[in-house]
Amino acid sequence: MNDILQGLISAGWLIITFDPDLIEIVLRSLQVTVGAVVVSSVIGLPLGAWLAVNRFRFRRFVIALMNALMGLPPVVVGLIVYLFLSRSGPLGVLNLLFTPSAMVIAQTIIITPLIASIAHQAIRELWAEYHDLLISVSTSHRQRICTLLWDGRRALLTASLAGFGRAIGEVGAILIVGGNIDHVTRVLTTAIALETSKGNFSLALALGFVLIALAILINATVHSLSQTERSGRW
Amino acid sequence: MVETALFPLTLSEATVRKSGVTLVGPVDLEIGPIGTTVVIGPNGAGKSTLLRLMHGLDRAAKGRVDWNVPMKDAQNRQGFVFQTPILMRRSVVDCIAYPLLVHGVSRKDAHAQALDWADRVGLADHAARPARTLSGGERQKMALARALIRNPDILFLDEPCASLDGSATREIEGILKSARTANTRMVMATHDMGQAKRLADDVLFIYRGNVHEHSTAEAFFKAPQTPEAQAFLRGDILE
Numbered sequence A: 001m002n003d004i005l006q007g008l009i010s011a012g013w014l015i016i017t018f019d020p021d022l023i024e025i026v027l028r029s030l031q032v033t034v035g036a037v038v039v040s041s042v043i044g045l046p047l048g049a050w051l052a053v054n055r056f057r058f059r060r061f062v063i064a065l066m067n068a069l070m071g072l073p074p075v076v077v078g079l080i081v082y083l084f085l086s087r088s089g090p091l092g093v094l095n096l097l098f099t100p101s102a103m104v105i106a107q108t109i110i111i112t113p114l115i116a117s118i119a120h121q122a123i124r125e126l127w128a129e130y131h132d133l134l135i136s137v138s139t140s141h142r143q144r145i146c147t148l149l150w151d152g153r154r155a156l157l158t159a160s161l162a163g164f165g166r167a168i169g170e171v172g173a174i175l176i177v178g179g180n181i182d183h184v185t186r187v188l189t190t191a192i193a194l195e196t197s198k199g200n201f202s203l204a205l206a207l208g209f210v211l212i213a214l215a216i217l218i219n220a221t222v223h224s225l226s227q228t229e230r231s232g233r234w
Numbered sequence B: 001m002v003e004t005a006l007f008p009l010t011l012s013e014a015t016v017r018k019s020g021v022t023l024v025g026p027v028d029l030e031i032g033p034i035g036t037t038v039v040i041g042p043n044g045a046g047k048s049t050l051l052r053l054m055h056g057l058d059r060a061a062k063g064r065v066d067w068n069v070p071m072k073d074a075q076n077r078q079g080f081v082f083q084t085p086i087l088m089r090r091s092v093v094d095c096i097a098y099p100l101l102v103h104g105v106s107r108k109d110a111h112a113q114a115l116d117w118a119d120r121v122g123l124a125d126h127a128a129r130p131a132r133t134l135s136g137g138e139r140q141k142m143a144l145a146r147a148l149i150r151n152p153d154i155l156f157l158d159e160p161c162a163s164l165d166g167s168a169t170r171e172i173e174g175i176l177k178s179a180r181t182a183n184t185r186m187v188m189a190t191h192d193m194g195q196a197k198r199l200a201d202d203v204l205f206i207y208r209g210n211v212h213e214h215s216t217a218e219a220f221f222k223a224p225q226t227p228e229a230q231a232f233l234r235g236d237i238l239e
């Protein structure tokens, strides 16, 4: 109980003093997570829509695979990305290991299936509703996907936010590929893991509270900007 | 540039099957370039399915549906008003403008034309509202404007006035009459015999998926030929 109270006080202190280390870590967390969410959304949202609209031979299999990939253990993803990016690995020449870019890559692999799955579900329902109309006005495949993505944008925002939630709290993969290097790849979650292992519970907790506050803040901001609640009737 | 004529539309032995059941057909039918065809028949007879078949929404499992031009061009020149209006998650004016945007009209022009159509169907005051907030009658008018905005050569209407009151029905019939004056070919399913008499040039009576009678409206309403059509017009319940 004492630890938690102490943690809250430390968190407040770190925030009101604009602790430079904290700010650096928070910004890097955001940079990595937002980067991964953007890349994953660019891949996952159209992929989800494409899978909803097109019938092809292995469609069921691809959807099942995508759903299975949602449960991919982050540590294993981290390990595989590590092996690819390590000096002797196939992408070793890019020199990406232990950089924020490596962390973005790992996060992207983890959350793309999640975003694509949620998007697929939402778009499938919208497609069932729009199907006859979109066929009737002779839309091209591309136009169908664009229309569904646009009209389903609120549900898709939720998909991206789910990806954000998963990525910002993730630690296993980015610890492996980022290395938790101070001033280079340290982010909130890896810092928490480190401080905990050092026995610095109050600092770890303080960072934890900051992480939670950050996640809530981002969600609330995005929702209020997009006016999800107010325009529910659209 | 003179466009190749779209008509006639010819159905030969056209059959629609779903889940192993024949819903419509085999139908042999020719739709010429002029007039309004009204499709009548009891619930579940296959009116919607027949319209969807002509429009290309349902495929013929057997037989053929042919226009005078290739299928792709033909689809471009048709409009369809569905039995339940399909509402996009957009404003009324954006819903009406949608077919124009799909076919490459600039956003600005499409918007202006859609506003004009909203006005014509009496929705000018509601143009900026989300389509989902429209009443049933307003939804039908929106759907009608959307189907007419590209000036189709043929307009399919699937019970456009079901569950509308007298004055909304009159408004919609007014729009249909002006479309007809502009030489839009119409094929309409309806349950409203009064409406059928007001609008029809010829009548297709369909029962259990088959066309039982196709004759001029005058002949049909005066002296229907088949016992099923006679019973239907008398108001008997057809099994």
Ligand SMILES: Nc1ncnc2c1ncn2[C@@H]1O[C@H](COP(=O)(O)OP(=O)(O)OP(=O)(O)O)[C@@H](O)[C@H]1O
Binding pocket: B018, B019, B021, B023, B041, B042, B043, B044, B045, B046, B047, B048, B049, B050, B083
């Ligand atoms: N996907 C489907 N699978 C099986 N049967 C279907 C399917 N779609 C429609 N039907 C059946 O086909 C028949 C014809 O349907 P359709 O909608 O064309 O009738 P309708 O004449 O338009 O009826 P209503 O006057 O009620 O609108 C109905 O018995 C319906 O239940």
Ligand SMILES: [Mg+2]
Binding pocket: B047, B048, B049, B083, B158
């Ligand atoms: Mg019907």
